[in-house]
Amino acid sequence: MTSTTPAAREYFRAFFDHNRGCFVAALALTVLDIPSALVGSWLLGEIIDVIATGDLGRLQVLLALCAVFMVASFSISVGMYRAKSDFVCRALVSYKSLAFRRLSEKSIRAFSRENTGSYLSLLTNDVASVEEGYLKRSFLLVYHALLFVGTLAMMLLYSVPLTLAAVALSLLPLAASVLMGRELTVRERAVSDRNEALVSELRDLLAGFSVIKSFKAEAQARDLFDAASGAAEEAKRARYWWDCLITAVSGDLCSVLLQFGVFFIGAWLAIDGQITAGTVLIFVNLCNYLMQPINIVPQYWASRRAAAGLVEKLAAATRENAERAGEKIEPVLERGIEVSHVSFGYEPGEPVLRDVSLEFVAGRSYAVVGASGSGKSTLLNLLMGGYDGYEGSIAIDGHELRDVDAGSLYDLVSLIDQGVFLFDDTIRANVTMFRDFPDGAVDDAVRRAGLAALVAEKGEGFRCGENGSALSGGERQRVSIARALLRRTPALLVDEATAALDNQTARAVGVEILGLEGLTRVVVTHRLDASLLARYDEVVALRDGRVVERGTFDELMAARGYFYALFTVSG
Numbered sequence: 001m002t003s004t005t006p007a008a009r010e011y012f013r014a015f016f017d018h019n020r021g022c023f024v025a026a027l028a029l030t031v032l033d034i035p036s037a038l039v040g041s042w043l044l045g046e047i048i049d050v051i052a053t054g055d056l057g058r059l060q061v062l063l064a065l066c067a068v069f070m071v072a073s074f075s076i077s078v079g080m081y082r083a084k085s086d087f088v089c090r091a092l093v094s095y096k097s098l099a100f101r102r103l104s105e106k107s108i109r110a111f112s113r114e115n116t117g118s119y120l121s122l123l124t125n126d127v128a129s130v131e132e133g134y135l136k137r138s139f140l141l142v143y144h145a146l147l148f149v150g151t152l153a154m155m156l157l158y159s160v161p162l163t164l165a166a167v168a169l170s171l172l173p174l175a176a177s178v179l180m181g182r183e184l185t186v187r188e189r190a191v192s193d194r195n196e197a198l199v200s201e202l203r204d205l206l207a208g209f210s211v212i213k214s215f216k217a218e219a220q221a222r223d224l225f226d227a228a229s230g231a232a233e234e235a236k237r238a239r240y241w242w243d244c245l246i247t248a249v250s251g252d253l254c255s256v257l258l259q260f261g262v263f264f265i266g267a268w269l270a271i272d273g274q275i276t277a278g279t280v281l282i283f284v285n286l287c288n289y290l291m292q293p294i295n296i297v298p299q300y301w302a303s304r305r306a307a308a309g310l311v312e313k314l315a316a317a318t319r320e321n322a323e324r325a326g327e328k329i330e331p332v333l334e335r336g337i338e339v340s341h342v343s344f345g346y347e348p349g350e351p352v353l354r355d356v357s358l359e360f361v362a363g364r365s366y367a368v369v370g371a372s373g374s375g376k377s378t379l380l381n382l383l384m385g386g387y388d389g390y391e392g393s394i395a396i397d398g399h400e401l402r403d404v405d406a407g408s409l410y411d412l413v414s415l416i417d418q419g420v421f422l423f424d425d426t427i428r429a430n431v432t433m434f435r436d437f438p439d440g441a442v443d444d445a446v447r448r449a450g451l452a453a454l455v456a457e458k459g460e461g462f463r464c465g466e467n468g469s470a471l472s473g474g475e476r477q478r479v480s481i482a483r484a485l486l487r488r489t490p491a492l493l494v495d496e497a498t499a500a501l502d503n504q505t506a507r508a509v510g511v512e513i514l515g516l517e518g519l520t521r522v523v524v525t526h527r528l529d530a531s532l533l534a535r536y537d538e539v540v541a542l543r544d545g546r547v548v549e550r551g552t553f554d555e556l557m558a559a560r561g562y563f564y565a566l567f568t569v570s571g
Contacts, residue, residue: 007315008308014098015091015135022087029080030139034146036073038154041285043069049278088135092127099123102318120203121196122317126310129192133307137300144300148293151286158279162266166283169261170290187239188306192313194228194235201228262287326403331411333490333520335397336362337383342392344382352378353390354545362490365514365521367533369566370542376524377418379542380493383522385409414489418496420480422468427451428460430468431482441486448512449482450505451475474501481509485516492516494523507532528567539563 016023043066050059103119155163205212205221212221266280339358345351353375360366368376382390385406394401396412422430431442431451446455454475468476481497494513498506510532513521523536533539533553541549541556541563548562556563 005312005315007319008312011095011098011311011315014094017094019087019090019094022083022090026080026083026087026139027142029076029083030143031146032076033073033080033143034150036069036076037147037289038150038286039069040073041154041282041289044278044281044285046278048281049276084136084139088131091135092131095130096123096127099314099318106318118196118200118317121192121199122310122314125195125199126192126314129188130307130310133188133303134311137304137307141300141304144293147289151289155283155286155290158282159266159269159275162262162269162275162279162283165265166262166287166290169257183242187235187242188303189309191232191235191239192306192310194232198228198232201225326405326408327399328405328408329396329399329412331408331490333362333397333412336360336364336520337491338393338395339379339383340393340395342382342390342394344378344387344390352545353382355392356542356545356547357392358540358547358550360491360520360522361537362520363518364537365535366523367536367539368522368524368542369526369528369539369563371566372526374542375545376542377495378545380415380495380522380524383493384413384415412489413491413493414484414487415493415495416481416484416497418499420468420476422464422471422476422479424463424466426461426463427455427458427479430464430479431486433483437486445482445486448485448509448516449478450501450509450512451478451482454478474505477501478505478509485512488516488519490518491520491522494521494525496524496526498525498527503527511535530567541566 043062047059047062050062099122152163152167155166201224205225212218263280263284266275266283269275270277270280337360339356339360342353342356343351344353356375356379368379370376381387382394382401385401385404388402396404396409401409425434428442431445442460443452446452454471462470464470464476464479468479471479477497477499478501484492492513498509501509506527507529510523510525510527510529513523514532514535530553536553538550539553539556540547543562549556549559551559557567
């Protein structure tokens with residue numbers, strides 16, 4: 001483990017959550033698999049020596065031992081692979097589940113500013129690297145380390161001089177593997193970064209497909225994709241080349257030198273009568289087991305370090321800008337929401353709201369109107385807790401919004417936004433947001449949102465397509481409205497929710513929203529419909545980020561001020 005940050009340790013622990021039994025079983029069977037490799041070499045050497053002596057009885061015994069050895073070795077190997085696969089599967093499920101859980105804890109504001117392509121890469125490409133480079137290779141590291149120790153011990157039992165010669169000859173591949181393995185870590189991280197860039201580029205190109213087509217920029221889009229794809233594949237090629245180079249130098253070349261060296265030294269010792277021919281063969285065969293850890297372990301260790309770095313990368317990404325924790329409040333609005341001298345801008349020195357003071361009394365309805373850019377949507381974003389860098393105060397039943405736990409706020413306030421997102425699932429799933437609601441409550445929300453005709457025609461099980469592509473803009477908006485109406489939080493914020501609807505449907509939905517008893521409703525609208533506006537308890541007019549007028553529809557019309565001018569122009 002290369003990282004010791006608390007966030008990273010949490011992810012490493014996730015590998016073992018409810019998974020320790022599989023890990024222990026896999027580790028135990030890995031250890032048991034070591035003797036089987038060494039016993040095979042011993043049997044081969046014994047058979048060679050028996051051939052030299054002509055002892056048929058002993059040969060028969062050795063053949064029987066070979067049969068038992070093969071059955072036992074096969075059984076242990078099957079059990080080991082089964083236990084390892086179970087452990088890896090459960091570990092990855094737990095790992096990805098933790099990642100998504102931490103990702104879901106981010107604030108809306110923070111997530112909207114981040115590159116989602118990086119998360120796609122972290123949870124797809126990088127997970128595969130973690131699986132191969134960390135989880136699977138952890139067992140291989142144990143296996144080859146123990147095999148190395150067992151091989152040395154067995155060699156020493158047969159011949160100390162030949163063992164010393166084998167160890168001396170193995171230093172060259174060991175040095176080559178260690179030195180060249182360091183570069184492999186760098187190459188692995190480069191692959192991750194290039195894959196992340198490719199996923200990000202592809203996401204943008206697919207999301208902007210209609211724009212690309214309308215501006216006839218297909219060739220430019222292909223160039224962008226080819227460049228990102230080429231860079232990703234080049235990084236993979238460089239990693240693969242370096243991996244092959246390590247294998248060729250420390251594996252193929254040095255392995256041949258080691259085996260021939262041990263063979264000739266062993267032959268000399270056998271001729272001198274110090275060891276038997278079988279022992280020479282045992283040593284030559286054991287050289288493979290001696291070389292495997294020397295060749296492979298540094299590569300495994302480099303890949304494991306690289307994979308551990310990817311875990312750290314995911315941990316850091318999912319921990320950044322986590323949703324704030326604060327005071328938990330009950331999902332009840334008794335007095336209302338008070339906005340006092342609030343000023344706010346997205347950029348320093350560029351205020352969008354200027355000294356806004358408003359009171360939204362619980363259970364009453366408010367319409368917020370004004371020209372484009374007057375700050376209407378920004379006001380709703382602040383009420384939803386999207387930004388806390390405002391001046392002044394926003395209090396919910398006396399609780400300062402900055403200090404309120406985000407989860408508690410979302411239980412209290414819901415938003416119907418002009419920007420609609422639908423999942424590639426059924427109409428019902430999109431309305432209920434995958435929760436269980438009584439059929440009557442769902443039907444009522446569907447009816448109030450003007451969605452009943454669509455449901456009657458296509459059914460609740462109709463799939464909406466990717467981001468609602470199977471529905472019209474108006475139908476998508478109605479699903480979004482039904483979704484918010486079904487939750488029925490004490491406060492309902494509406495931001496141009498009827499913009500995509502025809503006048504008749506928009507008016508019907510507006511009437512339903514106003515008819516929701518017991519809810520505090522703050523509705524931003526550009527539709528200045530006299531029959532609807534007259535039903536609001538108060539109309540608030542914004543201009544250049546300031547409240548310039550407020551009152552009932554009749555009062556504002558009688559004043560013949562800014563609102564009157566807006567209404568007259570719109571009419």
